[in-house]
Amino acid sequence: MSASVVLVHLGPRLPRYVEVHLQRLQRQFPGRVSLISDSRIPTGMEKLRIHPQDVLKPEDPLWGPLGLESYPLRPRLWLSSFQRLALVGAFAQATGSPTVHLESDVVVLWPEAIEALALLPREIRFPIIDAEVGIASTLLIPSREAAREFLSELRSISGEPDIGTEMECLGNLAMRSTNFSPLDVIEVSSLDRSSSAQLARFDGAAIGVHLLGVDPVHTRGFVRVRSGITRDRIDVAKGQWNLGRGSLEGNAIDLTWDAERIATLHANSKEPSLFRPDGRGLQRRLRRSLEGRQPILRMSAPALFELSALRVRSASSAARSMFSGHSKDEKVGQ
Secondary structure, eight states: OOOOEEEESSBBBBOHHHHHHHHHHOOOHHTOOEEEEEOOOOOGGGGGGGGGHHSOTOOOGSHHHHHHOEEEOOHHHHHHHHHHHHHHOOOOOOHHHHEEEEETTTEEEOOOHHHHHSSOOOEEOOOOOETTTEOSSSEEEEEEHHHHHHHHHHHHHTSSSOOHHHHHHHHHHHHHHEEEEOEEEEEOOOOSSSSSOEEEESSHHHHHHHHHHHOOOGGEEEEESSSOSSSSSTTTSSSEEEESSSSOGGGGOEEETTEEEEEEEETOOOOGGGOOOTHHHHHHHHHHHHHHHEEEEEEEEHHHHHHHHHHHHHHHHHHHHHHOOHHHHHHHHH
């Protein structure tokens, strides 16, 4: 059975990179892509949208577990992230078909690996970053029965006094569930069986951070690549990387790490060009990253805009100081 591919985005506006990503996914998985969202949706994408209240009843406790509402650090972010997990589980339960959830900034490099994922034994799967932390970058809920268990575990965890972030919640679920397997490497057979099976690796976070950098929101406007990530079970700075120079036929990019082909890539830097349907922006960036010998610093377009605005504000402030009769040193000392 072919898998449904679902993204979830909660908030008033759909970011540009998500719009572009949806176009790419529709090429890769025609007729099987859904977006669960309460955002304003661009014209032409309404057919993909499912309203959250149509998936999870508004009175369901999973909309607002007390443990998350009282979480001291960025409670709105953690609450919406937890709700995203609940919505994926409810969607899988409603459809009854294998459901693959992708975080909005996770790019599929090898569509065949997603098809192979849906054929695995009937277990819930997502990457584990360390002993107590999971990540829903790619989350498989293979059946209606698995979805019921997933939601049951979430409800149990949501009743605890401090359930932490959604990543800690997934780590907790992985330890408690008897129907869970970590998602790291799987075997993928060619569709025509003409060649031997390949190993496909699903990126939790480390590979995308290493090759593409992190969201510039977290790094003062700079995207730093090839700098690694400390909290992960794999060391992607070691080993042999290779980027195939073939065509982008089938919307696939042939990126390998030693004997493993990369199935998904967590593009946390969220640059729209990385999600283009033709894949050329992503392929170009990967090639630049793999050819670089030193970490690369690159300022994002929004950060450049902010820097320009800061310069304008500084110039205006200097002018006001000049005409108000204060010296530069006097202004600094205030």
